[in-house]
Amino acid sequence: MWRAALVVFLFLAPCQHVWAQEGAITPQDCSLDCIKEGGPGCEYCRITRADVKTALGFNSFKEFGSCIPWPCFELLGKKDPQICQHYVHGPNNVEVEFVNEPNSESDTIVVSWKPSYYGIAFLRGFQVSLQALGGSSFACQLFLFHRNLSLPASQSQRVYKSDPFPGLPLGSQYAVTVMALPVPEEWERFYRSRNFSSRSCAEKNGLEKCKKDWYPKHIEVQQEGTAITVTFNLAPPQLGIRRYFSLCYANSMKKYTDISPNFKKNQTHHSFQMTDLQEGTNYTCEIAANQMDAVRKTFNVQVLQFLKAVSTPHSVSPSLALMLPLGLSVAAIFVVLVASLIWKTRLQMKKVYIKPDIIRQQEESGTQEGVMPLPRNRPTPPRLLICYSSCDGPAHVKAVMQLGAFIQQHMATQVCLDLWDSLSMAEEGGMAWHCRQIWESDFILVICSWGLNRRSKPSEGDEDDGADERLHYGSNAFCSEAAVKLIGEEVGHAKARGQDLSKYMAAIFDYSDETDIPTELRLVSHYILTRDLQLLFSHLHGVALHGPGHYLKINHISEDGFTKLPSGAALQWAIYEARMEITAKRHHSVGNEGD
Numbered sequence: 001m002w003r004a005a006l007v008v009f010l011f012l013a014p015c016q017h018v019w020a021q022e023g024a025i026t027p028q029d030c031s032l033d034c035i036k037e038g039g040p041g042c043e044y045c046r047i048t049r050a051d052v053k054t055a056l057g058f059n060s061f062k063e064f065g066s067c068i069p070w071p072c073f074e075l076l077g078k079k080d081p082q083i084c085q086h087y088v089h090g091p092n093n094v095e096v097e098f099v100n101e102p103n104s105e106s107d108t109i110v111v112s113w114k115p116s117y118y119g120i121a122f123l124r125g126f127q128v129s130l131q132a133l134g135g136s137s138f139a140c141q142l143f144l145f146h147r148n149l150s151l152p153a154s155q156s157q158r159v160y161k162s163d164p165f166p167g168l169p170l171g172s173q174y175a176v177t178v179m180a181l182p183v184p185e186e187w188e189r190f191y192r193s194r195n196f197s198s199r200s201c202a203e204k205n206g207l208e209k210c211k212k213d214w215y216p217k218h219i220e221v222q223q224e225g226t227a228i229t230v231t232f233n234l235a236p237p238q239l240g241i242r243r244y245f246s247l248c249y250a251n252s253m254k255k256y257t258d259i260s261p262n263f264k265k266n267q268t269h270h271s272f273q274m275t276d277l278q279e280g281t282n283y284t285c286e287i288a289a290n291q292m293d294a295v296r297k298t299f300n301v302q303v304l305q306f307l308k309a310v311s312t313p314h315s316v317s318p319s320l321a322l323m324l325p326l327g328l329s330v331a332a333i334f335v336v337l338v339a340s341l342i343w344k345t346r347l348q349m350k351k352v353y354i355k356p357d358i359i360r361q362q363e364e365s366g367t368q369e370g371v372m373p374l375p376r377n378r379p380t381p382p383r384l385l386i387c388y389s390s391c392d393g394p395a396h397v398k399a400v401m402q403l404g405a406f407i408q409q410h411m412a413t414q415v416c417l418d419l420w421d422s423l424s425m426a427e428e429g430g431m432a433w434h435c436r437q438i439w440e441s442d443f444i445l446v447i448c449s450w451g452l453n454r455r456s457k458p459s460e461g462d463e464d465d466g467a468d469e470r471l472h473y474g475s476n477a478f479c480s481e482a483a484v485k486l487i488g489e490e491v492g493h494a495k496a497r498g499q500d501l502s503k504y505m506a507a508i509f510d511y512s513d514e515t516d517i518p519t520e521l522r523l524v525s526h527y528i529l530t531r532d533l534q535l536l537f538s539h540l541h542g543v544a545l546h547g548p549g550h551y552l553k554i555n556h557i558s559e560d561g562f563t564k565l566p567s568g569a570a571l572q573w574a575i576y577e578a579r580m581e582i583t584a585k586r587h588h589s590v591g592n593e594g595d
Contacts, residue, residue, distance in 0.1 A: 024112060024159040027143055038148030046163060047142040083147060084182040089118035090192045091126065091178045092156075098198075099164055104205050107198040108166040113178045117156035125181040128162045133173040133195070133436055134428035139165055144181070168198045173436050195439045211239045215295040216287055228274040228301055232287055234261060243290040248274065248283040248301060255283070258290075280305035298380075382540050385416045385441040387434075387484050391451025393585070395578035399509060400447050402571040403529065409567050410556050411537050416441060434483035438490070443540060445505045446484055448517045448526075450582070488520035495523050505539060507532075511579035530571065533557040 030045035091113040099108040111128050125144035132138070141162050168174065179191040201210035208214070216232040223229075235241040244259040255277065261270035277283065281303050288296040384407065388400045401419050408415040416437050418425060425433045438444060446452075491504050506517050506526040517526055527536050537557055538545050562568035 024161045026161050027163055030146075035144055035146045038146040042146045043149060044160065045144055045146070047144060083122075084124065086122035086182065087119055088123050088180040088182065088190060089116035090180055090190050091115055091160075092192065093159075094176065094178050094192045094194050096176060096194070096196045101166070103167075104201075104209070105170060106166070107168040107170060107204065108164050109168065109176075109196075109198075110164050111162040111176055111178060112159050113192065114159055115151070115156055115180065117153040119180075120151045120153055120156055122182070123151055123180060126160065127179040127181060129177045129179070130165050131175045131177070133175055133432040141165075170198055170204060171200050172198050173439065174198065175435065195435050197439065208236050208239075211235075211241065211291070212293070213295055214239060214241070214289065215297045216244075217297070219287065219297060219299045221299065221301055223304060228277060228303065229271055230274060230285075230287070230299075230301075231269055231271040232297075233269055234263075234267065235289060237263075237267060241289045241291065244270075244287065245290050246272075246274070246285060246287045248277070248285040250278075250281050250283045253278075259287075274301070277301070277303045279303050381412050381414045382442040383414045383416065383440065384443045384445055384540065385437045386445050386447065387487065388447040389449055389452035389481050389484070391454065391481075392449045392578070393451075393581055395574070395581040396449060396451070396509075399571070399574040399578045402567070402574040403447070406562070406565075406567045406571045407536075410562075410565060411533075411540065413540050431482060435486075438483065438487065441503075443503055443505060444487055445507055445536075446487060446521055448506050448508050448521065449512050450516050452481070452484060453516045453518055484518075488518055491523055492520050501525075502539070505536075507536070509575050509578065511575065511582055530562060530575070531559055533559070533562060 025044050027046040028042060028044055030042035032051055033039075034042035035045055092115075094111065094113045097110045097112060099110055101108045113126075115123055123145065124147075125142070128141045128143070130139040143160075143162070173195065174197070175193055175195050177191050177193040183190045200213055202213035207217075214235050216234075218233045220231045221228065222231075230246070232244075242260075242263075244261070246257040246259060248255040248257075255274065257272065257274060259270070259272050283301040283303065284298065285301050286296040286298050288294040386400060386404050388397070390397050397419070401417065404415040404417045404420070407413050418430070418433070421433070428436065487504060491501060494501055494504075501524050504521070504524040506521040506524055507529050508514065508516055508526070509529055510531065514526070514528075525539060529536070534545060534554065534557055537543075537554065556562055556565055556568070563572050
């Protein structure tokens with residue numbers, strides 16, 4: 001009886017209108033008799049709660065918690081048990097499509113996919129589930145083929161679609177899973193999952209209709225003397241934003257300006273003056289609505305330096321009788337000096353004669369140092385997620401933490417590290433937190449080590465270790481290692497599809513070997529730290545280290561210069577401690593093997 005109850009939640013999705021695109025297979029309204037008998041017109045059918053009540057004899061539960069892959073046995077396997085005993089590989093090309101709807105506070109999606117040709121002849125249907133990351137919201141839809149249908153391998157390019165999933169709050173993260181039916185007991189590749197985010201209010205409704213996402217788009221800076229005038233566009237009146245603020249900072253100095261526009265004078269733009277700024281200084285400024293968690297618009301202010309005329313007091317002119325002898329003496333001294341310089345120059349030219357073509361060749365071969373500005377098309381610093389393995393001991397974890405602190409402080413990058421976000425991990429769950437960070441981050445850096453590579457390739461003697469891991473599934477360490485495996489799969493999929501791999505990076509500290517990098521991560525850029533800090537900076541900010549007539553030189557991230565900073569010295573000491581600890585462990589393990 002309880003097994004039948006578990007099946008109930010599979011059929012919670014109500015009947016929806018068909019949202020289709022040309023060439024896609026969309027769900028049909030069918031009867032259970034048509035599905036069981038294999039009649040015409042019921043090739044791809046949605047299962048409703050009414051169908052469940054008809055089949056099981058009682059109403060289904062409104063909430064259950066997860067989808068159980070048994071509908072094939074319950075609905076098709078009673079007459080012919082063999083029909084539900086063959087495995088089917090998980091679907092491919094799972095995509096999420098947003099559907100236009102009038103509700104401005106939620107989104108509606110439709111999921112599409114292609115069946116795999118592995119086991120396609122035994123395919124009996126699909127199950128689509130939607131899970132809110134970090135929450136309890138859950139939805140599930142079930143679609144079945146009639147029992148006589150057998151698809152050939154050529155049908156693996158057909159696109160199947162789900163019914164709409166309505167009412168998704170804007171700006172939320174979800175995981176959608178498409179499962180192929182039937183599901184055997186011992187098979188792991190029967191589903192495909194992908195994470196996505198519902199659209200923000202600005203993406204769906206436009207920036208001018210969203211108070212939380214609104215920010216000034218047009219900013220103009222003018223300087224007259226030492227006065228700086230800033231003009232920006234105001235929010236639409238219907239958003240109710242009445243006050244703004246500006247914050248400028250440079251050389252450890254901050255300048256805050258509270259802005260209260262006069263809406264009776266102008267309802268579209270406002271100008272304000274910034275005072276007490278130092279001349280010859282470049283300021284980075286932000287302007288935003290004076291609201292909680294308002295989006296800030298960044299702009300730059302370059303305060304020009306003006307030379308002030310030096311006034312001298314009027315002096316009494318000396319008499320001509322005194323000025324004439326003095327002027328003649330100065331002229332004579334000047335003539336003597338010029339003559340001596342000309343004579344010395346001729347002597348030097350006689351001693352050393354350098355050909356003009358040699359001088360020209362030397363000038364052309366010399367590398368000229370120039371200024372290479374960073375790209376300014378990014379409004380916020382790049383977001384970097386660091387993943388690692390804690391199997392190499394606390395010293396290795398400390399080195400990772402010091403590396404994250406150094407990158408965030410001195411490489412203009414926002415670092416996401418599970419060690420720093422324990423509260424969010426407790427609220428969302430470790431795996432959900434990592435999935436969200438992988439989705440939202442601009443770059444992902446995997447710190448490879450001996451322990452990480454060992455975990456990714458378990459041996460037969462590691463069965464007990466695997467049991468211990470299952471006991472501590474909620475720990476941050478296990479979730480981080482699981483996230484690394486997920487990243488490796490994403491890299492493999494992106495490589496197979498010919499997509500850009502610049503989001504993913506791998507790195508090792510100098511006490512690890514390049515063989516510690518897992519095979520799938522060798523497809524991406526990998527660095528040795530701290531030797532390649534400048535290469536890592538170049539990757540994060542998209543700036544070349546060398547260019548025509550100039551090169552990138554940042555002293556505090558060079559191989560020798562980073563130790564002059566407090567966080568750089570702490571990073572170097574943490575790497576040294578980790579090296580000593582790991583070396584001692586390896587010598588100990590080698591000694592035990594010898595005994």
